[in-house]
Amino acid sequence: MQNKTFNKRNLTSVVVFVMIISLVLTGRLAYLMICQADHYGVLARQIHERERSIKAERGKILDRNGVELANNKPVCTISVIHSQIKDPEKVIAILSQQLELPEDKVRKRVEKVSSIERIKSNVPKELADKIRESDLDGVMIDEDYKRFYPLGSLASKVIGFTGSDNQGIIGLEVEYEEYLHGMNGTILTLTTARGVEIENAAENRTEPVAGNSLTLSIDVNIQKYAEQAAKKVFEAKQANNVKLIAMNPQNGEIYAMVNYPEFDLNDPYSLGALSANGLTQKQKNDALNGMWRNSCISDTYEPGSTFKVVTATAALEEGAVKLNDTFNCPGFKIVEDRKIRCHKTAGHGMQTFVQGIQNSCNPVFMEIGGRVGSKKMYDNFRKLALFKKTGIDVPGEAGSIMHKLEAVKPVELATMSFGQGFQITPLQLLRAESAVINGGTLVTPHFGVSITNADGTVTKKIKYPVEENVIKKETSDTMKMLLESVVSQGSGKNAYIEGYEIGGKTATSEKLPRSSNKYISSFMGFAPADDPKIIAIVLIDEPVGTYYGGTIAAPVVKELFANVLPYLGVAEKPIKTEDDKTKTVEE
Structure with a gap:
């Protein structure tokens, strides 16, 4: 009789414990399904969505008369999606040949198991269109912009230039970055659980916002006159350098x-004859900084x-x-x-x-x-x-x-x-x-x-x-x-x-x-x-x-x-x- 009473008590305790756990789990489940439904719905969609960036067009830089000193030209970014590649050898062969990249470098990125791998950016649009005609599964071609300087070296150390990410590095390009850079857009594409894009599925697209343009006090014609005069005396006197500033004394323009x-703004990393002199990396960096100064x-x-x-x-x-x-x-x-x-x-x-x-x-x-x-x-x-x-x-x-x-x-x-x-x-x-x-x-x-x-x-x-x-x-x-x-x-x-x-x-x-x-x-x-x-x-x-x-x-x-x-x-x-x-x- 004592053993039966003891076993009943243990059984009751177990039942109560199980009921408490069940109530807690039920409450937690109800909370997640009702109160957190929207949050987890977003997370679920994100698992089945792939986001790609749409680059914003950078704002122009103009002289006082509206002449373009900095503009953009369309380029493309070539990427690969591992889960969608059907013929990796063909992809490797065509991309390495067309983009003039080492085959082992392309192979490493094509074979890497990831959602998306960038192969090369700033690819000329004509070349990207040629790759697009090859109809390679798993190869993505996104439009992008590259900074372009129509007047080459004119006022180069004032205007400055941008990096591969299209952000300013020196000069006015970096000083006015917040106005020039714009806001990138996005493309959200639905995928399967394995990361394969679903054909004919609707895309969620956010359009990019172009950057603002900057108008300068510089006058292209006066800048050209000044550079011509500086070049003439530079060559005649074999000088180290020539500096010349022309300004409106009434307002500081x-x-x-x-x-x-x-230096050439469209090729800012070229040192010309110095590049062939066997410089160390530090010497090259010092030479570049001196050239940009x-x-x-x-x-x-x-x-x-x-x-x-x-x-x-x-x-x-x-x-x-x-x-x-x-x-x-x-x-x-x-x-x-x-x-x-x-x-x-x-x-x-x-x-x-x-x-x-x-x-x-x-x-x-x-x-x-x-x-x-x-x-x-x-x-x-x-x-x-x-x-x-x-x-x-x-x-x-x-x-x-x-x-x-x-x-x-x-x-x-x-x-x-x-x-x-x-x-x-x-x-x-x-x-x-x-x-x-x-x-x-x-x-x-x-x-x-x-x-x-x-x-x-x-x-x-x-x-x-x-x-x-x-x-x-x-x-x-x-x-x-x-x-x-x-x-x-x-x-x-x-x-x-x-x-x-x-x-x-x-x-x-x-x-x-x-x-x-x-x-x-x-x-x-x-x-x-x-x-x-x-x-x-x-x-x-x-x-x-x-x-x-x-x-x-x-x-x-x-x-x-x-x-x-x-x-x-x-x-x-x-x-x-x-x-x-x-x-x-x-x-």
Whole structure:
């Protein structure tokens, strides 16, 4: 009797336990079937769906007149689906032959058990159509786009290029990626449990959204003029490189930016003759990075005498000099224990401040730099934004390299006054000197002007910071007059164009170490002098033979302006007589 009672109790416990488990499982099943039906329905469909991407067309890049600088051409991506391949040897043979790929590489991907394997992307559409005619089971051909640059190497280091995934790598392509890239679409195809697509089954298709187009301030014609002038002097002087920037000083719109030699945007990984020299991978990478480098914004240098524009502006702003002040140049100036020479070793003798600018006399500028003093000099540098980057809309901009104020002693102040002992980028200098000649407005140099959607509607006008009255208008007017006299009567006469009033400043900067005898010849010019519509700077790196900026750099800007000023609609003026020029300077 005791055993029977014990067994009944055990049986009851088992029954209760089973009933509890059954209730839990039933509740869980009801929850999954009712509450989670939609969720698991989606998962079930996903198991029987294959997703393929439809690439979005990348937005165009256009110059200020609507000329295409970057566009797209149709290409295809070739893929294989293992479960659908019926004749793998035929697939391997045709794909390896048509795509010019090693057979073992194609075989490895064809035989790999996966939902889909990409064989090759960026296949020309004509070739893809030929493969499509072979009617190979398991071979998928999806349309794609490849970036195409109609003008080849034009402004290559500014525009940049995209990678195999059609995303920007350098230049404006990467800076404006969020606007240009677009949104990819998808194709969902129903498959069996084994991954075989079901014939005549409906496809779920999401159409791609094309990227927006970018309109630039670059003018293709001005860029071509600039590149032609840069190439000419590059070859004539056997230089390392030539940099040239042309900009509207009133609003910061860049018309042209040249880093010669440029490279082919449609073949950006080709090093030409260097490729055959047995370079290591690191050497090739370094060579490519050097080839792609936008030196106008990424490299700093000692500006030399073109910086005297800033020194003269600071002196006028601080009331440290008058136009009729006189200076004596014996060919050098003693500063503490240093004898710092003028470029004219015999000296310029007695001269006015105006003549000192026209002659680009170092002792004159050392004297007025000393009058201004280091603190006020640095205050004026800050007004002209020489301690910070310009904020240009391309990546890779470098900043200036300046002494700390407490480290600026008389010798450092003297050398800084004529553009040595510190480093800035060409664009920083051009921005500062734009403020000097445009009435005192500090602009932001830039390329991007507007964003346009696929319908041609402008969706965004790009705005940039502007700071007004960084220097007095009177100072600006005086500097324009002085710099015009440099071209009409002084060291910049090789930039003179009959019928136009050109302002400018020459420079010949000796590279470090000073004993290397290597130079950067440069010239900054603007026109018309009384109401500037364009400002340009050219730098010739390590020219062979004659290296003076007034001799070899000024003619480059002259050639550019001779083409560009009529193109911009700037009318010629009556030619001034020598008496008129002298009278203007004296006033």
